[in-house]
Amino acid sequence: MDKFRRKSHTRVVAAVSAVSALGLIVSCGGSDSGGTGGGKKDGKVTITMGLFGVMGFKETGLLDTYMKEHPNVVIKADVAGDEQTYYTALQTHLAAGSGLKDIQGIEIGRAKELSDTQQDKFVNLAGVSGTDHFLPWKQSQVTTADKKVIGLGTDIGPMAVCYRKDLFEQAGLPTDREEVAKLWEGDWSKYVDAGKRFKQNSKADKVAFMDTSSGLFNAMIYGNSQQFYDKEGELIYATNPVVKDAWKLASEAATSGLTAKLRQFQPGWDPGLANGTFATAVCPAWMLAHISEKAGPANKGKWDVAKAPKGANWGGSFLGVMEKSPVKKEAQDLVAWLTAPAQQAYLFKEIGNFPSSQTALGLPEVVDAKSDYFSGAPIGKIFAAAAQEIPDEQVLGRKDGTIKDIFSQGLTLIEAQNKSPEQAWKTTDKRIGKAVG
Amino acid sequence: MAISTSTPSDGAPGTAPPAGTGTGGDRRRRSTLLHRLDVRGAPYAFVAPFFVVFAAFSFYPLIYTSWISLHRVELSTLNLMEWVGFDNYTALWDDDRFWNALLNTITIGVLSTVPQLLMALGLAHLLNYQLRGSTFFRVAALTPYATSVGAAALVFTMLFERDFGMINWMLSLFGVDNIDWENNKWAAQTAISSIVIWRWTGYNALLYLAAMQAIPRDRYEAAAIDGASRWQQFLMVTVPGIRSTIVFTIVLSTIGATQLFGEPLIFGQGPNGITGGADNQYQTLGLLLYEEGWKNYQMGRAATVAWAMFLLLIVVFVVQRVVQRVAARKA
Numbered sequence: 202m203d204k205f206r207r208k209s210h211t212r213v214v215a216a217v218s219a220v221s222a223l224g225l226i227v228s229c230g231g232s233d234s235g236g237t238g239g240g241k242k243d244g245k246v247t248i249t250m251g252l253f254g255v256m257g258f259k260e261t262g263l264l265d266t267y268m269k270e271h272p273n274v275v276i277k278a279d280v281a282g283d284e285q286t287y288y289t290a291l292q293t294h295l296a297a298g299s300g301l302k303d304i305q306g307i308e309i310g311r312a313k314e315l316s317d318t319q320q321d322k323f324v325n326l327a328g329v330s331g332t333d334h335f336l337p338w339k340q341s342q343v344t345t346a347d348k349k350v351i352g353l354g355t356d357i358g359p360m361a362v363c364y365r366k367d368l369f370e371q372a373g374l375p376t377d378r379e380e381v382a383k384l385w386e387g388d389w390s391k392y393v394d395a396g397k398r399f400k401q402n403s404k405a406d407k408v409a410f411m412d413t414s415s416g417l418f419n420a421m422i423y424g425n426s427q428q429f430y431d432k433e434g435e436l437i438y439a440t441n442p443v444v445k446d447a448w449k450l451a452s453e454a455a456t457s458g459l460t461a462k463l464r465q466f467q468p469g470w471d472p473g474l475a476n477g478t479f480a481t482a483v484c485p486a487w488m489l490a491h492i493s494e495k496a497g498p499a500n501k502g503k504w505d506v507a508k509a510p511k512g513a514n515w516g517g518s519f520l521g522v523m524e525k526s527p528v529k530k531e532a533q534d535l536v537a538w539l540t541a542p543a544q545q546a547y548l549f550k551e552i553g554n555f556p557s558s559q560t561a562l563g564l565p566e567v568v569d570a571k572s573d574y575f576s577g578a579p580i581g582k583i584f585a586a587a588a589q590e591i592p593d594e595q596v597l598g599r600k601d602g603t604i605k606d607i608f609s610q611g612l613t614l615i616e617a618q619n620k621s622p623e624q625a626w627k628t629t630d631k632r633i634g635k636a637v638g
Numbered sequence: 639m640a641i642s643t644s645t646p647s648d649g650a651p652g653t654a655p656p657a658g659t660g661t662g663g664d665r666r667r668r669s670t671l672l673h674r675l676d677v678r679g680a681p682y683a684f685v686a687p688f689f690v691v692f693a694a695f696s697f698y699p700l701i702y703t704s705w706i707s708l709h710r711v712e713l714s715t716l717n718l719m720e721w722v723g724f725d726n727y728t729a730l731w732d733d734d735r736f737w738n739a740l741l742n743t744i745t746i747g748v749l750s751t752v753p754q755l756l757m758a759l760g761l762a763h764l765l766n767y768q769l770r771g772s773t774f775f776r777v778a779a780l781t782p783y784a785t786s787v788g789a790a791a792l793v794f795t796m797l798f799e800r801d802f803g804m805i806n807w808m809l810s811l812f813g814v815d816n817i818d819w820e821n822n823k824w825a826a827q828t829a830i831s832s833i834v835i836w837r838w839t840g841y842n843a844l845l846y847l848a849a850m851q852a853i854p855r856d857r858y859e860a861a862a863i864d865g866a867s868r869w870q871q872f873l874m875v876t877v878p879g880i881r882s883t884i885v886f887t888i889v890l891s892t893i894g895a896t897q898l899f900g901e902p903l904i905f906g907q908g909p910n911g912i913t914g915g916a917d918n919q920y921q922t923l924g925l926l927l928y929e930e931g932w933k934n935y936q937m938g939r940a941a942t943v944a945w946a947m948f949l950l951l952i953v954v955f956v957v958q959r960v961v962q963r964v965a966a967r968k969a
Contacts, residue, residue, distance in 0.1 A: 292714045293713070315714075467908055468795055468907060469799050469802065472801060613910075628917075635733075
């Protein structure tokens with residue numbers, strides 16, 4: 202009897218271990234083949250969102266407001282801190298067809314790739330009512346060749362020049378933002394000229410005129426209709442005069458010692474802001490929050506914002522709805538509401554995400570916005586003017602983000618590693634070939 | 639696994655096996671068969687989970703990686719694979735980034751492994767003495783190893799920062815100009831190696847210490863009677879006594895160095911981390927793999943790098959075995 206018991210015991214253990222082993226296989230096979238997390242149950246609608254960085258919807262309580270106004274809606278938002286991580290996961294989910302949310306955030310650098318390769322998986326938002334208020338160029342960025350719209354615009358990044366008044370003064374340059382803007386009105390090369398004047402007259406020998414040459418490069422590129430790719434999706438960076446000019450001027454700035462040889466958002470840049478190791482930074486609207494935070498209260502009132510020579514846009518995002526979502530209709534309504542002028546203006550007021558809605562640019566929250574930190578600069582007007590200077594059509598390319606990074610690194614080669622501009626261009630060209638090939 | 643599907647058919651457990659009758663004999667035969675299956679099969683069932691996990695997470699990825707490496711395929715469109723044969727491999731062979739990454743992996747590997755193991759040996763030797771609070775020192779030696787790569791690398795990145803880093807500040811006290819650690823090839827590699835050294839020295843020291851404690855005391859006594867100094871004892875008794883452990887740590891460190899990834903990635907931060915610096919000055923093979931796969935989204939090329947690393951490790955170990963054997967024959 203004892204023996205038998207023991208025997209049956211072994212058998213049970215064996216069976217359990219085999220079953221659990223099988224269970225492992227099954228769970229690896231992936232049973233989550235359908236759905237996006239959202240759904241309808243007992244009259245309640247659940248909408249899931251995948252977001253990244255500080256898009257602000259969750260942080261400012263907009264989602265709570267929406268749920269209060271729509272008591273039958275529950276919104277679950279996942280916010281990934283880092284866009285790169287977010288996008289890699291999104292791609293994997295798209296490829297696997299599982300793990301997606303009803304609404305997915307799309308960063309501008311990814312918009313083209315997604316609309317080229319995954320547009321079937323996104324709902325066409327072209328017909329959603331009340332969504333004809335966007336800046337034309339913003340809308341053009343997510344419209345496919347056959348007029349499908351895969352996302353609605355959230356924020357944008359119109360650019361200006363942030364500068365330190367005190368450092369300008371000690372170098373004998375004007376400090377009033379109107380006069381400063383006149384220094385380089387209409388032409389980025391005048392900005393570099395101002396830098397040379399700054400360097401000559403500056404009494405503080407460890408202060409550079411600008412943080413990095415790649416900031417200048419970005420600003421020059423992103424004000425144009427075509428950048429690295431043409432409308433047909435062909436790479437034109439090597440021949441596009443826009444890119445050539447930007448490269449030439451940025452490398453001139455780099456070789457004339459006008460830059461602090463930093464990389465934006467990398468180690469050294471933040472303490473550089475706090476300690477004033479550079480006098481200017483070409484700044485998209487969303488960068489102001491970062492500057493004021495990192496430069497700290499000690500530098501309040503020392504910074505100011507002047508109009509850039511030419512309007513340009515760096516960054517911005519979209520919200521797309523997944524075709525697979527069981528609550529497509531509700532998700533579209535939510536996206537339309539979140540990107541409506543009033544909400545965009547609210548987000549700008551709360552956290553400084555600049556509206557992509559033309560209507561929102563005219564709302565008092567934007568028109569009257571002034572920044573205390575930046576010496577009371579009328580940032581709403583300055584950035585809105587920059588946004589409206591951008592040509593109505595902006596052609597994005599599949600690998601814009603990667604190419605931009607490679608160009609930044611190419612400029613670092615000149616700036617910090619003493620490579621010649623020709624050598625650096627060759628390396629850059631070769632790397633782009635590798636990255637997109 | 640077959641055992642799991644055979645349900646007990648010989649009555650409810652707990653009933654005594656009947657004996658004598660014809661049906662009983664049949665039952666007994668079946669139950670002995672089951673018994674035999676049980677005895678023979680159960681062990682396989684017990685080890686099955688490991689093999690299932692191994693198959694799912696090691697073997698299958700290995701095969702799938704080699705399959706992918708023969709294709710041109712992007713991460714966003716994994717279902718669209720274009721057969722290219724060995725093109726990825728030949729392209730890798732012709733790619734100077736690969737040779738650069740290989741060289742960097744070797745130089746950073748040497749820069750980090752050699753001082754690390756020497757320091758570990760010395761540290762273990764010190765810990766091996768009778769000293770007060772030895773447990774404290776042993777735990778202290780292991781603390782860096784318990785720190786996450788991310789945290790360690792982030793802190794070191796701040797220490798090695800160009801304008802406001804603590805190391806440059808200390809050097810400036812001696813009149814040394816600010817060193818651009820990240821942009822200077824050898825400075826960057828040294829900085830990254832220092833992270834590795836900091837994390838792993840204590841770990842290796844404890845391995846050595848364990849081995850040292852197995853050396854019989856009387857060998858030291860005999861050596862002391864023969865008039866050997868402490869240093870001579872260390873060279874003549876300790877080192878030969880832990881030779882196999884040293885070989886083991888070399889093997890471990892070699893594997894670790896080949897796969898070096900987190901430290902340089904975080905040291906560079908952002909796009910520069912992925913490419914190992916603007917000039918790829920500290921791009922290791924692991925980073926090259928990551929760049930191909932998760933920046934350029936070329937899974938085929940990333941898989942090729944993975945296989946190249948795998949083959950490389952095999953070559954390293956074959957060479958090592960040959961050297962070892964030759965050395966043993968000479969001795």
